Amino acid sequence: xxxxxxxxxxxxxxxxxxxxxxxxxxxxxxxxxxxxxxxxxxxxxxxxxxxxxxxxxxxxxxxxxxxxxxxxxxxxxxxxxxxxxxxxxxxxxxxxxxxxxxxxxxxxxxxxxxxxxxxxxxxxxxxxxxxxxxxxxxxxxxxxxxxxxxxxxxxxxxxxxxxxxxxxxxxxxxxxxxxxxxxxxxxxxxxxxxxxxxxxxxxxx
Numbered sequence: 001x002x003x004x005x006x007x008x009x010x011x012x013x014x015x016x017x018x019x020x021x022x023x024x025x026x027x028x029x030x031x032x033x034x035x036x037x038x039x040x041x042x043x044x045x046x047x048x049x050x051x052x053x054x055x056x057x058x059x060x061x062x063x064x065x066x067x068x069x070x071x072x073x074x075x076x077x078x079x080x081x082x083x084x085x086x087x088x089x090x091x092x093x094x095x096x097x098x099x100x101x102x103x104x105x106x107x108x109x110x111x112x113x114x115x116x117x118x119x120x121x122x123x124x125x126x127x128x129x130x131x132x133x134x135x136x137x138x139x140x141x142x143x144x145x146x147x148x149x150x151x152x153x154x155x156x157x158x159x160x161x162x163x164x165x166x167x168x169x170x171x172x173x174x175x176x177x178x179x180x181x182x183x184x185x186x187x188x189x190x191x192x193x194x195x196x197x198x199x200x201x202x203x204x205x
Contacts, residue, residue, distance in 0.1 A: 011074035016051035020188045026054045036141040048114030050075035067091040098127040102135040110142040117146035117160045138205045148195040176201040
C-alpha cells in the first residue's frame, strides 16, 4: 500500500506531461514492438504503463488486444480520459505486478519501460520474473527498458537499479534469449537527459 500511495500521490500532484519519464510518442518502444513481428491481434501488456501514450499509438497502428497495468488508479484514469471513447478498446488493470494474478501463457508481448528498475528488493525482482515466465507464451516477446549504468540513481524520490544489457539479461535467466538491445538518451520535460537501455528477449518455453 505504501508503494501504491506513493504513485497515486505522484499522479495526483503532477500532470502526466510533467513527470520525468513522459514521452509524447514512445518511439523506441513502438519500434521494438514492431520488430517482434507480432500480428495486430497479438496480446500486448504494458506493465507500469500508467498515463503513457503507448496505448494510444498502438491503437492508432491497428493493434487490438492491449492491456495497460499500473499500480496507480489515478494514472489509468488520466490515460482513459485522454483516449476518450477509444479507452473502451483497452483493458485497464490496477495492480502490483509482483502480486497480480495473470492467466498462464496468455501474453505475446510484455512491455515495461517503467517498473523493473524500481524493484530494488531481490524478492520483488524474483516475483516479477516468475510472473513473466508464468504469463508470457512460449516463444513470447519481452521488452524491458531500465536506467543504464550511467543513468540516474533515483527517480521520483525512489532508489532505482541500473543495468547494462548483459546484466539485465542475466537477471532474467536462461529461459530468455537476448535478441537486441539499444541505449536511449531520454530528454525529460524539464530539459535534462536520462540514459536508458532497452532489451528485447524471446522466452524459450
